[in-house]
Amino acid sequence: MNILLFDASHRISGMMTAYYQKVYALDFTDKLNGKGSLYQYINGQDPVQLITFDLLDDQDISMESWLNKNNIQFDTVINNLEHLIGNTLTETSIDEWRKSLFINLHLPFLIIKAFISYVPDDGQIIHISSTAAVSGEAGDVSYASHKSGLESFSKSLSKELSKRNIRSNVISISPKCWRKSDGARQIIQLLKETCNEHMSFLNGQVITLDNGETLS
Amino acid sequence: MRQTSVVLIIGGAAGIGQAVAESRLKNDDKVVFTDINAEKGHQLMTEWRDQGYEATFIQQDVTSWKDTEKVVSETIELYGRMDVLIISAGVTSQKRLEDITVKEWRFTLDVNLTGLFYILKAALPEMVKSKGGSIVIVGSGSAITGSGGGAHYAVSKGGAFGLMRAIANEYSDQGIHINLVAPRVIETEMLDILYPTEEAKEALRQKIPIKNFGTLADTTNAINFLASGESRYIQAQVLLMDGGRTYLT
Numbered sequence: 001m002n003i004l005l006f007d008a009s010h011r012i013s014g015m016m017t018a019y020y021q022k023v024y025a026l027d028f029t030d031k032l033n034g035k036g037s038l039y040q041y042i043n044g045q046d047p048v049q050l051i052t053f054d055l056l057d058d059q060d061i062s063m064e065s066w067l068n069k070n071n072i073q074f075d076t077v078i079n080n081l082e083h084l085i086g087n088t089l090t091e092t093s094i095d096e097w098r099k100s101l102f103i104n105l106h107l108p109f110l111i112i113k114a115f116i117s118y119v120p121d122d123g124q125i126i127h128i129s130s131t132a133a134v135s136g137e138a139g140d141v142s143y144a145s146h147k148s149g150l151e152s153f154s155k156s157l158s159k160e161l162s163k164r165n166i167r168s169n170v171i172s173i174s175p176k177c178w179r180k181s182d183g184a185r186q187i188i189q190l191l192k193e194t195c196n197e198h199m200s201f202l203n204g205q206v207i208t209l210d211n212g213e214t215l216s
Numbered sequence: 217m218r219q220t221s222v223v224l225i226i227g228g229a230a231g232i233g234q235a236v237a238e239s240r241l242k243n244d245d246k247v248v249f250t251d252i253n254a255e256k257g258h259q260l261m262t263e264w265r266d267q268g269y270e271a272t273f274i275q276q277d278v279t280s281w282k283d284t285e286k287v288v289s290e291t292i293e294l295y296g297r298m299d300v301l302i303i304s305a306g307v308t309s310q311k312r313l314e315d316i317t318v319k320e321w322r323f324t325l326d327v328n329l330t331g332l333f334y335i336l337k338a339a340l341p342e343m344v345k346s347k348g349g350s351i352v353i354v355g356s357g358s359a360i361t362g363s364g365g366g367a368h369y370a371v372s373k374g375g376a377f378g379l380m381r382a383i384a385n386e387y388s389d390q391g392i393h394i395n396l397v398a399p400r401v402i403e404t405e406m407l408d409i410l411y412p413t414e415e416a417k418e419a420l421r422q423k424i425p426i427k428n429f430g431t432l433a434d435t436t437n438a439i440n441f442l443a444s445g446e447s448r449y450i451q452a453q454v455l456l457m458d459g460g461r462t463y464l465t
């Protein structure tokens with residue numbers, strides 16, 4: 001199974017290689033301008049840079065050509081883009097709101113639009129979200145709003161792409177889970193289960209990993 | 217005796233916003249309404265004033281922070297307070313993912329989501345100063361189903377859920393009463409955009425368990441309830457108005 005992660009931390013991409021031989025990741029050098037490189041992660045080795053990309057440049061077809069030339073498809077695309085500032089409504093400036101909107105919502109749209117033709121029928125998309133989308137946990141107005149928009153995006157994708165049997169689900173994680181010492185391992189475990197091809201009936205869902213705390 | 221309220225309606229020159237404005241004016245409330253459509257806004261203001269109602273129109277593009285700040289400051293200048301805020305302005309277009317251009321994506325999110333953030337950011341400090349008030353956001357069932365208007369629309373309306381909850385977290389203890397109505401299929405111009413032919417409308421009608429579209433009166437009733445003291449204990453909720461469609465398949 002080929003996995004494409006976008007903007008995963010090296011930790012998550014690296015951990016995925018314990019289960020999958022071919023893990024690719026889009027790492028951004030300049031998120032706000034949609035620029036970065038595609039890397040391949042191989043267990044126990046340093047990631048290998050394959051090609052650069054510029055999502056905002058319509059003329060830039062280097063990634064497309066490279067994928068076509070190497071005949072690459074991605075069975076699973078994992079969206080782990082995240083931008084969290086931690087500001088209340090009054091503290092959030094217009095610029096900060098726009099930055100969060102761009103990273104948490106515009107970029108996933110651009111990437112999925114660009115890569116969807118490289119996802120085979122029966123493939124899938126998984127978005128990593130946060131329980132803040134539902135609880136609006138005090139502390140980041142933009143993040144709560146944009147993650148909740150992302151959950152609706154996943155539902156739209158699951159409806160639209162179901163004709164190609166492509167599934168789209170969300171894994172919603174509480175901030176506490178990320179902070180737990182074995183939190184990343186639990187997240188990877190859930191990702192692995194969701195990726196499992198035997199889970200073909202799991203579609204359009206939000207799976208929450210929060211130790212029940214969202215229902216406070 | 218019922219106290220008159222100062223009601224600010226964003227996107228009040230058509231559809232749901234206009235219907236809410238009319239119902240509030242009939243209740244003798246003081247209504248300030250905004251819209252990007254200045255011609256229709258001024259025409260309605262003249263009509264309503266001729267009927268003896270206290271209505272004020274301010275032109276606003278919700279994607280402009282400057283316009284939004286002006287709306288709030290003029291409302292406060294006029295009445296010194298804002299008791300109720302209804303946010304109804306919105307745009308939609310029925311598009312498949314591959315056909316949504318980057319420009320359309322940005323436009324829809326700018327109007328439906330950033331516009332919402334702007335008005336909340338501008339109005340909340342004033343509402344808190346005058347000891348709170350009620351806010352009702354007009355969202356959409358598309359946020360729950362991911363359908364009806366394309367991914368860009370669903371995302372913009374989904375974002376409103378999280379924003380509403382974040383605001384509730386921050387302001388519930390400061391007298392702010394906030395909820396969201398999520399209609400699906402209300403008879404307005406927006407419905408004509410999404411389902412332009414009678415055939416398409418009939419096919420849609422058959423998908424709704426009660427075999428009828430929602431009316432403007434249905435929506436107005438729900439919004440006015442959520443904006444009133446009668447729903448005081450209902451907080452940070454999404455009220456789905458869909459004739460049973462979402463959960464009864």
Ligand SMILES: NC(=O)c1ccc[n+]([C@@H]2O[C@H](COP(=O)([O-])OP(=O)(O)OC[C@H]3O[C@@H](n4cnc5c(N)ncnc54)[C@H](O)[C@@H]3O)[C@@H](O)[C@H]2O)c1
Nearest residue numbers: 227230231232252277278304305306356399401402404406
């Ligand atoms: N009608 C439905 O079936 C339905 C269903 C679900 C949700 N909604 C939501 O209800 C709300 C009202 O919809 P409606 O059916 O009354 O639509 P409508 O088109 O009749 O009214 C929307 C109003 O918003 C105004 N507007 C648009 N862009 C604006 C901008 N940039 N700045 C200021 N005003 C702007 C328009 O000029 C119009 O007067 C929308 O947010 C819509 O998404 C409607």
